[in-house]
Amino acid sequence: YTVTVDVNAHGADIADTMYGVFFEDINRAADGGLYAELVQNRSFEYDTADNAAYTPLTGWAPRAGNPQVVDDDGRLNAHNRRYLRLPLPGGIINAGYNSGIVVEKGRKYDFSVWARTDRATTPLTATLTDPAGTQLAAPVRATVRGAAWTRYTGTFTAQTAAITGRLLVEGGGVGTLALDMVSLFPKDTYRNRPNGMRRDLAEKIAALHPEFVRFPGGCLVNTGSHYGYDAPNWERRRSYQWKDTIGPVEQRSTNANFWGYNQSYGIGYYEYFQFAEDIGAMALPVVPALVTGCGQNRATDDPALLQRHVQDTLDLIEFANGPADSTWGRKRAEMGHPEPFGLTHLAVGNEENLPDAYFERFVRFRAAIEARYPEVTVVGNAGPDDSGATFDRLWQLNTDAGVDLVDEHYYNSPTWFLQNNERYDSYDRAGPKVFLGEYASQDNRFYNALTEAAYLTGLERNADVVRLASYAPLLSNEDYVQWRPDLIWFNNRASWGSASYEVQRLFMNNVGDHVVPSTATGTPSQEDRPISGAVGLSTWGTAAAYDDVRVSTPDGTELFADDFSGTDADWTNIAGRGSWAVTGGAYVQSDTAAENTMVMAGDTAWQDYDLGVKATKLS
Numbered sequence: 001y002t003v004t005v006d007v008n009a010h011g012a013d014i015a016d017t018m019y020g021v022f023f024e025d026i027n028r029a030a031d032g033g034l035y036a037e038l039v040q041n042r043s044f045e046y047d048t049a050d051n052a053a054y055t056p057l058t059g060w061a062p063r064a065g066n067p068q069v070v071d072d073d074g075r076l077n078a079h080n081r082r083y084l085r086l087p088l089p090g091g092i093i094n095a096g097y098n099s100g101i102v103v104e105k106g107r108k109y110d111f112s113v114w115a116r117t118d119r120a121t122t123p124l125t126a127t128l129t130d131p132a133g134t135q136l137a138a139p140v141r142a143t144v145r146g147a148a149w150t151r152y153t154g155t156f157t158a159q160t161a162a163i164t165g166r167l168l169v170e171g172g173g174v175g176t177l178a179l180d181m182v183s184l185f186p187k188d189t190y191r192n193r194p195n196g197m198r199r200d201l202a203e204k205i206a207a208l209h210p211e212f213v214r215f216p217g218g219c220l221v222n223t224g225s226h227y228g229y230d231a232p233n234w235e236r237r238r239s240y241q242w243k244d245t246i247g248p249v250e251q252r253s254t255n256a257n258f259w260g261y262n263q264s265y266g267i268g269y270y271e272y273f274q275f276a277e278d279i280g281a282m283a284l285p286v287v288p289a290l291v292t293g294c295g296q297n298r299a300t301d302d303p304a305l306l307q308r309h310v311q312d313t314l315d316l317i318e319f320a321n322g323p324a325d326s327t328w329g330r331k332r333a334e335m336g337h338p339e340p341f342g343l344t345h346l347a348v349g350n351e352e353n354l355p356d357a358y359f360e361r362f363v364r365f366r367a368a369i370e371a372r373y374p375e376v377t378v379v380g381n382a383g384p385d386d387s388g389a390t391f392d393r394l395w396q397l398n399t400d401a402g403v404d405l406v407d408e409h410y411y412n413s414p415t416w417f418l419q420n421n422e423r424y425d426s427y428d429r430a431g432p433k434v435f436l437g438e439y440a441s442q443d444n445r446f447y448n449a450l451t452e453a454a455y456l457t458g459l460e461r462n463a464d465v466v467r468l469a470s471y472a473p474l475l476s477n478e479d480y481v482q483w484r485p486d487l488i489w490f491n492n493r494a495s496w497g498s499a500s501y502e503v504q505r506l507f508m509n510n511v512g513d514h515v516v517p518s519t520a521t522g523t524p525s526q527e528d529r530p531i532s533g534a535v536g537l538s539t540w541g542t543a544a545a546y547d548d549v550r551v552s553t554p555d556g557t558e559l560f561a562d563d564f565s566g567t568d569a570d571w572t573n574i575a576g577r578g579s580w581a582v583t584g585g586a587y588v589q590s591d592t593a594a595e596n597t598m599v600m601a602g603d604t605a606w607q608d609y610d611l612g613v614k615a616t617k618l619s
């Protein structure tokens with residue numbers, strides 16, 4: 001092949017915002033992940049409403065006495081409603097997330113707790129131990145004084161390492177000790193910020209040098225569909241609303257996460273803005289449009305509620321950009337950031353399924369924002385698919401309204417990514433620009449990453465249209481995988497980037513100023529392209545059109561050939577992975593790893609699957 005590069009020509013300028021990240025609290029990405037808090041269920045707010053497996057004592061075990069979680073007038077505050085009553089003498093042990101608290105020898109850990117006592121004074125001791133009770137550090141001691149809630153603090157220096165550490169909190173004497181917000185953070189969070197982020201995960205994100213951070217979701221922001229946009233703000237089943245997530249951390253409520261677990265809001269809007277600033281990225285929040293995407297088809301028909309959310313969004317911009325003496329700018333200043341964060345972009349809605357209902361609401365948000373903050377770009381969206389009637393209608397609406405940026409999402413097979421390199425070649429240059437807010441080739445194998453890299457060359461070639469792009473999801477706790485593939489994986493002890501992470505790192509750290517046009521000879525036609533690593537029959541369209549295939553390993557060793565007529569035992573246990581049944585034009589594959597169960601019938605396009613082999617059309 002010959003590649004010819006026209007060094008004197010000037011292709012599309014690549015936007016400074018081209019590559020970013022999308023953080024959503026999915027796969028337990030925040031609590032037990034990016035949020036450095038080591039105590040699980042620190043404020044006793046876990047509830048079966050969040051997850052059927054939860055109780056208010058999830059994560060905790062009594063050491064002595066009979067501790068009870070209560071919700072009464074003695075609560076810490078109106079948002080943080082439950083607390084622990086510990087009869088004295090007594091103690092309670094937290095086991096952290098997953099297998100336990102990882103304690104590193106020599107590292108410092110900040111302990112804090114809100115407490116009150118029904119005696120004049122009560123001695124309180126906090127101890128870091130292993131599961132057998134052996135101390136890992138000198139205990140932290142405090143004297144709790146009187147009936148008013150007070151925060152007590154101390155620092156452990158670990159003398160012994162453990163990966164299954166425990167935090168024991170004990171009260172001595174008699175009477176009852178009340179406890180809430182029992183907290184333990186490594187002192188060296190990312191940038192040493194209090195209430196900060198786990199260093200290794202934040203550093204992995206920072207190493208990408210993202211130009212923007214889209215947050216907090218995703219479907220997470222569409223929770224009003226089933227949790228209520230107007231539930232009381234301490235209510236667990238309330239939609240994600242930014243005002244619930246700011247202020248002193250003990251005054252933030254917790255919530256039933258869209259993804260099926262309790263979410264603490266320890267990482268809230270202030271922390272998102274601060275993190276974006278720390279890593280030199282533009283913050284790009286997403287607010288709900290009060291129309292449900294994410295598989296639900298309901299629009300909220302309540303003008304007052306809509307108006308309140310429009311106002312909340314204006315308040316959000318004031319929180320980010322307003323002077324320190326403005327109503328919401330003051331709250332930012334009180335949290336430690338008197339200077340504005342400099343918000344320039346904000347998205348309204350996520351993966352909307354009801355184009356017209358969404359757009360009616362979108363224009364209300366947009367008009368209010370543009371009237372007050374004309375410098376802020378309001379991003380629309382194109383629904384959950386890469387094409388189709390909803391997608392087309394949303395694009396039409398966005399185009400007609402002159403929206404600047406439209407958020408597209410798609411999760412497709414590696415074959416799709418190879419086939420669609422030219423996707424943006426034909427986009428209207430005069431229309432809205434594209435924010436590719438979520439995409440991934442559907443697995444975490446090397447081949448997926450390779451197809452993403454190939455696809456990114458198509459985005460860059462069309463950088464005059466595609467202005468921002470972010471892979472999704474960003475993080476996954478390996479013990480709570482609810483969506484894969486993911487960019488960065490972690491457990492309590494370690495984190496590691498996927499092959500896709502390396503692709504993102506490569507592109508994000510080497511962003512050009514503009515495209516230098518090139519041509520190539522001998523580019524293989526689509527049908528001739530080897531698709532080693534996946535038997536991606538979708539490359540070829542429908543089964544009817546392609547009824548003879550040969551399946552071979554990437555080095556050309558033939559595994560079998562098949563004419564796809566009737567049941568054929570050849571499709572069983574190819575390369576030791578998965579099994580196949582071929583029955584009268586419907587082909588069903590079930591992968592042993594269970595993550596790749598695919599079905600094709602008649603004209604339905606094949607989904608991708610990965611058998612580590614290559615398929616070639618014979619006729």
Ligand code: AHR
Nearest residue numbers: 218219220350351472473
């Ligand atoms: O990235 C995971 C989910 O995928 C997002 O929440 C949603 O927007 C999309 O469907």
